Amino acid sequence: MNPQSVAILGAGAWGASLANLAAANGHHVRLWSRRGSETLEAVLTNAQIVLSAISMKGVRDVASQVQSLQASPTTIFVTATKGLDPQTTCTPSQIWQTAFPNHAVVVLSGPNLSKEIQQSLPAATVVASSVATASESVQLVFSSPRFRVYTNSDPVGVELGGTLKNIIAIAAGVCDGLHLGTNAKAALVTRGLTEMVRIGNFWGAKTETFYGLSGLGDLLATCNSPLSRNYQVGYQMAQGQTLTETLANLPGTAEGVNTCEVLIQVAKQQKINIPITEEVYRLLKGEVTPRQALEELMLRDIKPEYDY
Ligand SMILES: NC(=O)C1=CN([C@@H]2O[C@H](COP(=O)(O)OP(=O)(O)OC[C@H]3O[C@@H](n4cnc5c(N)ncnc54)[C@H](OP(=O)(O)O)[C@@H]3O)[C@@H](O)[C@H]2O)C=CC1
Numbered sequence: 372m373n374p375q376s377v378a379i380l381g382a383g384a385w386g387a388s389l390a391n392l393a394a395a396n397g398h399h400v401r402l403w404s405r406r407g408s409e410t411l412e413a414v415l416t417n418a419q420i421v422l423s424a425i426s427m428k429g430v431r432d433v434a435s436q437v438q439s440l441q442a443s444p445t446t447i448f449v450t451a452t453k454g455l456d457p458q459t460t461c462t463p464s465q466i467w468q469t470a471f472p473n474h475a476v477v478v479l480s481g482p483n484l485s486k487e488i489q490q491s492l493p494a495a496t497v498v499a500s501s502v503a504t505a506s507e508s509v510q511l512v513f514s515s516p517r518f519r520v521y522t523n524s525d526p527v528g529v530e531l532g533g534t535l536k537n538i539i540a541i542a543a544g545v546c547d548g549l550h551l552g553t554n555a556k557a558a559l560v561t562r563g564l565t566e567m568v569r570i571g572n573f574w575g576a577k578t579e580t581f582y583g584l585s586g587l588g589d590l591l592a593t594c595n596s597p598l599s600r601n602y603q604v605g606y607q608m609a610q611g612q613t614l615t616e617t618l619a620n621l622p623g624t625a626e627g628v629n630t631c632e633v634l635i636q637v638a639k640q641q642k643i644n645i646p647i648t649e650e651v652y653r654l655l656k657g658e659v660t661p662r663q664a665l666e667e668l669m670l671r672d673i674k675p676e677y678d679y
């Protein structure tokens with residue numbers, strides 16, 4: 372592939388890792404952050420691919436700043452954020468697509484703990500779009516012998532896999548922090564996946580997408596690694612810390628905390644049954660202790676494994 376001009380927005384842990392992957396493949400990469408020396412306009416000039424790795428709280432603002440600048444009609448927008456907008460409940464790709472209705476938008480998501488990727492350990496990810504040529508271009512930009520990139524045609528499913536697993540990762544951290552054992556963890560992750568499918572289907576995602584890298588794959592990574600910030604939130608709360616104390620010591624963003632609030636709103640309105648998310652929400656709000664949350668989940672009415 373000819374070298375592409377790639378603008379990466381957000382120079383946090385994930386933006387910087389993705390910038391390194393594209394640069395290592397010989398692409399012209401410019402990295403923007405609000406604290407950096409380059410202006411957004413300069414970084415976007417001639418960009419063929421614009422990738423946002425901004426935390427959820429900044430996505431709408433940055434998308435509207437980009438909208439006010441010139442973008443070539445063929446520019447592809449890529450979003451790597453794993454969250455939901457609290458005001459609109461939109462996913463990041465919906466925000467980018469609304470800002471750029473005539474452009475291809477690609478979602479990049481997978482089991483990608485940035486610390487491991489920075490160490491050049493092998494990993495795989497998914498790029499998904501309704502425009503196949505756009506996801507194929509992004510696949511070429513990032514693929515390498517240490518980073519295997521798959522395409523997928525279900526962007527909402529891929530995006531929600533990465534977003535919803537953050538809440539289950541918080542619960543997994545609690546599970547490990549309370550030393551509940553391997554059986555409990557397996558049950559939690561599996562029932563968490565069922566909950567993700569239920570929510571995802573409401574959003575129009577395909578069930579099978581959640582059994583791939585961006586769903587089950589990312590669940591396995593973040594529910595089993597202390598490198599996951601979301602896992603750390605649950606783990607430290609199970610050790611007796613408050614949410615405020617936990618977040619104060621956390622390196623970077625744990626999107627699951629805000630995602631949980633948004634999901635509770637959506638689930639209430641749409642009557643979607645999300646018991647694990649509800650207990651994580653109550654724990655984060657200080658309404659239950661980790662042990663009470665566990666008891667509430669274990670004492671729910673008995674039921675068939677699949678009730679849809
Ligand atoms: N780290 C990881 O392993 C992975 C992270 N992700 C996802 O990528 C996203 C970013 O994560 P990560 O890089 O780890 O987080 P960091 O906290 O390390 O970085 C967040 C980035 O977003 C920027 N940002 C935040 N708010 C605003 C705003 N209002 N305006 C402009 N920029 C803003 C920050 O800028 P500033 O530095 O100026 O505050 C920073 O560049 C998250 O949604 C996360 O879930 C996805 C896969 C892997």
Ligand SMILES: O=C(CO)COP(=O)(O)O
Pocket residue numbers: 453481482483484485533537540589592593598599600601602624625626
């Ligand atoms: O999404 C991630 C890995 O795929 C990163 O997880 P955390 O945001 O929990 O650190």
